[in-house]
Every structure is written in structure tokens, then in C-alpha cells.
Amino acid sequence: MSEICRVVVDAMGGDNAPLSNVEGAVDAVNKNENLQVVLVGKEEEVPPLLSKYTYDKSRIEFVAATETIDMGEAPVKAIRAKKDSSMVVGMKMVKNGEADAFVSAGSSGAILVGGQVIVGRIKGVERPPLAPLIPTAKGVSLLIDCGANVDARASHLVQFAKMGSVYMENVVGIKKPRVAIVNIGAEEEKGNQLVKETYPLLKNCPDINFVGSIEARDIPAGDADVIVCEAFVGNVILKLYEGLAKTLVSKLKEGMMATIRGKIGGALVKPSLKKSLKAFDASEHGGAPLLGLTGLVVKVHGNSTRKEICNALMQCENFKAMKINDKIKTMVDINEE
Amino acid sequence: MSEICRVVVDAMGGDNAPLSNVEGAVDAVNKNENLQVVLVGKEEEVPPLLSKYTYDKSRIEFVAATETIDMGEAPVKAIRAKKDSSMVVGMKMVKNGEADAFVSAGSSGAILVGGQVIVGRIKGVERPPLAPLIPTAKGVSLLIDCGANVDARASHLVQFAKMGSVYMENVVGIKKPRVAIVNIGAEEEKGNQLVKETYPLLKNCPDINFVGSIEARDIPAGDADVIVCEAFVGNVILKLYEGLAKTLVSKLKEGMMATIRGKIGGALVKPSLKKSLKAFDASEHGGAPLLGLTGLVVKVHGNSTRKEICNALMQCENFKAMKINDKIKTMVDINEE
Numbered sequence: 001m002s003e004i005c006r007v008v009v010d011a012m013g014g015d016n017a018p019l020s021n022v023e024g025a026v027d028a029v030n031k032n033e034n035l036q037v038v039l040v041g042k043e044e045e046v047p048p049l050l051s052k053y054t055y056d057k058s059r060i061e062f063v064a065a066t067e068t069i070d071m072g073e074a075p076v077k078a079i080r081a082k083k084d085s086s087m088v089v090g091m092k093m094v095k096n097g098e099a100d101a102f103v104s105a106g107s108s109g110a111i112l113v114g115g116q117v118i119v120g121r122i123k124g125v126e127r128p129p130l131a132p133l134i135p136t137a138k139g140v141s142l143l144i145d146c147g148a149n150v151d152a153r154a155s156h157l158v159q160f161a162k163m164g165s166v167y168m169e170n171v172v173g174i175k176k177p178r179v180a181i182v183n184i185g186a187e188e189e190k191g192n193q194l195v196k197e198t199y200p201l202l203k204n205c206p207d208i209n210f211v212g213s214i215e216a217r218d219i220p221a222g223d224a225d226v227i228v229c230e231a232f233v234g235n236v237i238l239k240l241y242e243g244l245a246k247t248l249v250s251k252l253k254e255g256m257m258a259t260i261r262g263k264i265g266g267a268l269v270k271p272s273l274k275k276s277l278k279a280f281d282a283s284e285h286g287g288a289p290l291l292g293l294t295g296l297v298v299k300v301h302g303n304s305t306r307k308e309i310c311n312a313l314m315q316c317e318n319f320k321a322m323k324i325n326d327k328i329k330t331m332v333d334i335n336e337e
Numbered sequence: 338m339s340e341i342c343r344v345v346v347d348a349m350g351g352d353n354a355p356l357s358n359v360e361g362a363v364d365a366v367n368k369n370e371n372l373q374v375v376l377v378g379k380e381e382e383v384p385p386l387l388s389k390y391t392y393d394k395s396r397i398e399f400v401a402a403t404e405t406i407d408m409g410e411a412p413v414k415a416i417r418a419k420k421d422s423s424m425v426v427g428m429k430m431v432k433n434g435e436a437d438a439f440v441s442a443g444s445s446g447a448i449l450v451g452g453q454v455i456v457g458r459i460k461g462v463e464r465p466p467l468a469p470l471i472p473t474a475k476g477v478s479l480l481i482d483c484g485a486n487v488d489a490r491a492s493h494l495v496q497f498a499k500m501g502s503v504y505m506e507n508v509v510g511i512k513k514p515r516v517a518i519v520n521i522g523a524e525e526e527k528g529n530q531l532v533k534e535t536y537p538l539l540k541n542c543p544d545i546n547f548v549g550s551i552e553a554r555d556i557p558a559g560d561a562d563v564i565v566c567e568a569f570v571g572n573v574i575l576k577l578y579e580g581l582a583k584t585l586v587s588k589l590k591e592g593m594m595a596t597i598r599g600k601i602g603g604a605l606v607k608p609s610l611k612k613s614l615k616a617f618d619a620s621e622h623g624g625a626p627l628l629g630l631t632g633l634v635v636k637v638h639g640n641s642t643r644k645e646i647c648n649a650l651m652q653c654e655n656f657k658a659m660k661i662n663d664k665i666k667t668m669v670d671i672n673e674e
Contacts, residue, residue: 064376077669121468137587137588137618151528151529152531152532175446182573184573184576189411191569192569193487193488215576215580216573216574216575216577217576217580219581220577220580220581220583220584220585221580221583221584231521232521232532233569233573235553236519236553236574237573239553240553240557240574240581241577242575243552243554243555243557244411244556244557244577244578244581244582244585245581246587247473248581248582248617250474251616252610252614254607254613255609255610255613256610258609259608260611261605261609264605265605265607266602266605267602268599268601268602268603268605269593269598269599269602269603269606270602271596271598272590272592272593272595272596272599273555273593276588276589276591276593277589280584335608
């Protein structure tokens with residue numbers, strides 16, 4: 001039997017809290033015998049829900065937290081002030097070694113801030129990037145960073161490239177993942193100041209398989225496995241993916257519904273369209289890890305369902321089993337020699 | 338009769354040169370009696386083509402240029418060295434007042450460089466932005482800047498907002514266009530250094546209808562008319578639009594072709610899908626003007642067809658008729674008081 005992985009779930013985070021979070025936890029322990037879950041949340045809400053399900057009682061624990069952090073709250077202030085929130089209590093357990101990972105569908109800002117100030121960075125890691133998997137024509141690519149590190153420096157981007165490579169190779173199973181930097185042209189001399197500084201550093205980096213620049217046009221085609229960018233750009237890419245797919249699909253539907261011929265055809269193609277679109281939905285590809293922390297923190301979509309919470313818990317188990325943090329530490333050590 | 342608008346067309350630029358460029362020019366003068374066109378290009382290629390068409394001979398002129406600037410050439414070097422290229426010769430005509438506008442499907446980089454160093458900026462304009470129209474659920478929005486101004490300053494973005502407003506109001510006909518700045522959250526305190534600096538300046542700008550931040554997710558829905566951003570981000574948005582639509586469509590087709598039911602339905606929905614997709618094709622919405630120059634420079638897509646060249650010429654006539662540059666000059670004067 002493999003090592004036990006203990007994950008704290010922020011029971012109060014997300015649009016479907018606490019129901020989806022509790023159900024996802026139950027599913028995960030029923031599916032994966034290496035998982036133990038700690039649900040952190042309100043005494044009056046979580047235990048009564050939990051009592052309705054069947055699972056190995058020794059593998060889901062409840063810890064009470066009286067406060068919650070809402071989506072609209074200023075992250076830094078909320079993390080500081082709400083000491084008894086599900087997020088702060090949960091992250092402290094990771095910090096203190098009482099758990100390996102923390103999963104939340106709550107406020108992204110608070111997760112990013114809490115990850116850095118409560119859980120803390122691995123020594124040598126300059127900035128922890130948020131790295132979601134995005135769908136492509138060929139499968140998935142890791143978009144790193146979509147997080148809080150706006151106005152990053154070149155040295156940060158080099159670490160993102162390395163951490164992203166470790167993740168893609170070990171968690172997603174892609175050998176020698178192709179690393180590219182988001183740029184506005186394919187040539188080495190193109191780009192803004194940050195890209196021009198970062199490009200030669202990536203080119204001379206022995207630990208990664210750097211393939212050069214990638215234009216945004218070629219990201220959906222799957223031309224690279226690890227897409228390195230500064231967080232502002234990463235956020236624009238991730239959100240445009242979401243928004244454009246949504247608008248395009250509604251335009252296509254509208255077009256089909258405009259004629260009788262289209263309506264009949266539309267009814268016939270509906271199942272296949274649904275399947276294709278699902279494969280291309282960014283929220284279908286698990287949680288986004290905040291890499292480079294002493295423990296794992298995973299941000300899942302705010303409207304995550306039972307299935308997505310369960311998948312994120314599996315992802316944590318895989319992360320621990322593959323010893324990602326040990327690999328990141330080794331990588332940082334090599335850098336510092 | 339309105340004023341005559343004289344436009345130079347780079348006959349040698351683009352994938353379909355010189356044929357589409359010549360045909361587009363012929364169509365434009367046949368459609369719009371205020372247009373005069375100057376085709377600049379190779380003596381041995383352009384006049385023989387032109388002689389095959391019927392049009393008012395007094396309204397299309399040919400000017401010889403022995404050189405061409407290729408897509409792969411370094412822009413600054415090419416503009417400097419190739420004095421007798423169609424691009425340099427054409428832009429000089431605008432500079433010297435022999436023409437009002439210049440249209441090219443050639444190298445974007447060379448167009449951007451040539452626009453600035455040959456045609457030159459309106460006094461007071463700090464940086465000329467490239468501003469294409471992008472399709473949205475509600476029509477089109479102006480994405481400003483997608484050009485060469487990477488690492489822009491806040492004052493540049495404020496000018497983009499103003500010039501973009503003038504363009505949308507007068508050329509596209511949207512009253513009080515809603516101006517938004519691309520950001521990674523809706524709140525004023527969100528963003529990178531540049532956005533944080535620019536936001537209050539836009540908020541306090543009396544000449545525009547500033548509606549705040551826009552997240553990339555909401556751009557395709559058409560939540561703003563003028564989308565202000567720094568060129569690196571604008572380029573990522575424009576190219577991701579292109580790439581994502583392409584990949585999504587091929588995924589949908591692949592999905593439909595996987596079952597017999599889907600194949601039959603697919604045949605039925607094909608015409609309506611084609612129509613919807615065309616409306617959502619960024620290259621269908623005319624050329625991208627480089628705003629803030631003493632004359633107008635319009636960059637059209639490299640694979641522009643006859644129709645697109647013709648549309649870009651119409652756009653130039655409209656630009657002159659609406660006195661956009663006078664309006665930009667007034668705006669700049671107001672700023673400098």
C-alpha cells in the first residue's frame with residue numbers, strides 16, 4: 001500500500017458549498033484508499049450533511065471553523081482578520097504538517113494570499129505560480145502562471161518553467177514536456193522587456209525542453225505542454241478561453257435555431273457537440289495547483305461540483321505519490337549551487 | 338459630392354498579392370465615387386493585371402516600385418534599406434500629402450515601423466496604436482492596442498482610450514462608446530502596475546465614457562466598445578481569438594463526424610454554422626487602422642481577399658469623411674492645455 005495522503009477540504013468554499021464539497025470528499029475516500037480527508041467548516045452545517053453518507057468513518061474527519069471568507073472580500077485583509085475561517089484553519093493544518101494538501105473552491109485571491117503567507121514557500125522558490133491545465137486540440141497544456149504574481153521578473157518565469165515541467169512530467173505523464181514562452185512573434189528578438197530577458201535564460205536552462213516562443217494563436221492547437229507567462233497575461237488567456245468558447249457556442253446555437261433545416265440538424269448533432277465542448281471546457285481539467293509551497297494548495301473552480309472536488313482530491317494524492325515537492329526542492333537546490 | 342479620398346494600396350503586400358489588391362482597388366472605385374486609388378508595385382506585374390478590368394481610368398493610378406518587403410524581414414532594417422519598396426514609396430506619398438491613406442496586407446512589423454517613421458505621428462500623440470475591430474456577441478469592439486507599443490505607459494493608454502472612442506463613435510457609429518481597460522478582476526485595486534496607474538486617469542477623463550475594468554472572459558460577450566490594453570496583451574487577445582475559434586470549430590467537426598447521426602446532422606447544420614462562424618471571424622471586420630498618424634495607415638490581414646481590400650478602401654473614405662484626424666488633433670490639443 002502506498003503512503004497515506006491527508007487533504008483538508010475547505011467545506012465552506014464555492015457556489016455549491018458545503019454540499020458538493022462534502023459529497024466530493026465522500027466519493028474520494030470511497031474511491032481511493034490512500035486518501036484521508038479533513039473537512040473544515042461550520043459545526044451546524046457540515047457534520048449533519050456528512051452523517052447522511054456511507055464511508056469509512058476513520059477516513060473523514062471534521063474540524064470546526066466559525067467564519068467564512070466571501071468572494072468579494074479583500075484577500076489580504078480577510079486572511080489576516082478571519083483567523084477562524086475554514087480557509088485559515090485549513091491552511092494552518094498544512095503549515096503545521098497535520099495535512100499534505102488543501103483544496104478550496106473559495107475566493108481565488110484569498111487562496112493565493114493564504115498559500116503564500118500561511119502555508120509558505122519552499123526555500124529558494126521566489127514566487128508560487130498558479131498553474132491550471134487548459135484543454136487543447138491534443139489534450140491539455142499547463143498554463144503557468146495565472147495567479148497573483150503580476151509584474152513578475154525573468155527569474156520567476158524560469159522557475160515557473162521548471163516547476164511546470166516537473167508537474168507535467170510527473171502528474172500528467174508527459175515525457176520531456178515542451179516548454180514555450182508566450183510571445184507576440186516567433187522570433188527570439190520579439191517581445192516585451194520581460195520576454196526578451198527571459199528568453200535567453202530559458203534557452204540556456206539545461207533542466208527543461210525549451211522550444212521557444214509561442215503565439216497565443218497556437219496555444220489551443222497544443223503546440224507546447226508548458227506555457228510560461230506572467231500572471232496578467234496568463235489570466236487573460238485563461239479567461240478568454242472561457243468567455244470565447246461560451247460566446248462562440250451560443251452564436252452557433254443561435255445560427256442553427258434560425259432555420260428549420262438547422263433545427264433538425266441541431267437536434268441530431270447535439271450529443272456530439274456536447275461531448276466535444278465538454279472536452280474543451282477549462283473547468284473540466286481538475287484543480288489548479290499553487291506550485292512551490294511547502295504543502296500543496298489546489299484552487300478549484302468556484303462552481304465546482306461533487307465530481308470536480310473528488311477529482312481534485314485524487315490529484316492531491318497523485319501529487320504526493322509522485323513526490324512533486326521533493327522534485328521541486330531538488331530543482332531549486334541545483335539552481336542555488 | 339463629398340471630398341475625394343486618395344488611397345495608396347501596397348500592391349505587393351500579402352499572400353494574394355498583387356491579384357487581390359488590384360481587384361479590390363477596382364471594386365472600390367466602381368462602388369464608391371469619392372475614392373481614388375494609387376497602386377504601388379512592380380511595373381511588370383501590376384499594370385498588366387490592371388489592364389484586364391473595367392473601371393474609370395482617371396481613378397486608379399499606378400506608381401512603380403522595384404522592391405518588396407517580405408514577411409520574414411526585420412522591420413526597422415527593411416524600412417530603412419528598401420527605399421524603393423512598395424511600402425516605403427506608398428507611405429512617403431501619404432507623408433508628402435499626395436494621398437490620404439495607405440493600405441497594406443504586407444508585414445505587420447514593417448507597417449507599424451513605417452507608419453511611425455515615414456508617415457509620422459500627429460503632434461502630441463505619444464504612440465500610435467493598432468486598433469482592429471473584433472467580433473462579439475453584440476457586434477464589434479475596438480481592441481486598442483494590438484501593435485508595436487509593448488511596455489506602454491499609462492499616458493499612452495489614456496490616449497488609446499480617447500482615439501478609440503473617436504473612432505468607434507464616428508467610423509462605427511456607436512454613440513458614447515463604453516471604454517474599459519483589460520484587467521484581471523473587476524475591482525479598481527486589481528491589476529498590474531500599469532493598469533493600477535491607468536485606471537484613475539481613465540476614471541477622471543472627461544472626454545470618454547469609462548465603464549471600468551473588463552475581464553478577458555467578458556470581451557467576447559461585448560461588454561465594452563473600446564477595449565484598452567497594452568500591445569502585448571492586445572496581441573495575445575487578438576491571436577487567441579483566432580486560434581481558439583479555429584481549434585474549437587475543428588473539435589466540433591471531429592465530434593460530429595464520429596457518429597452517423599452526427600454526420601447527417603452536420604450536413605444539415607453546415608450552412609448555418611458557416612454563417613455564424615463567419616460573423617465571428619476577426620478577419621471579416623475590415624482592416625486595423627494605425628491611429629494617431631498624420632495620415633491614415635491601415636493594416637489588413639495577410640491573406641486578405643479582393644473583398645477585404647475593397648472594404649479597407651471604403652473604410653479609408655469613411656475615415657476621411659468623418660474627419661477622424663481633425664477630431665484626434667482637437668482631443669490632443671485639449672490635453673495639452
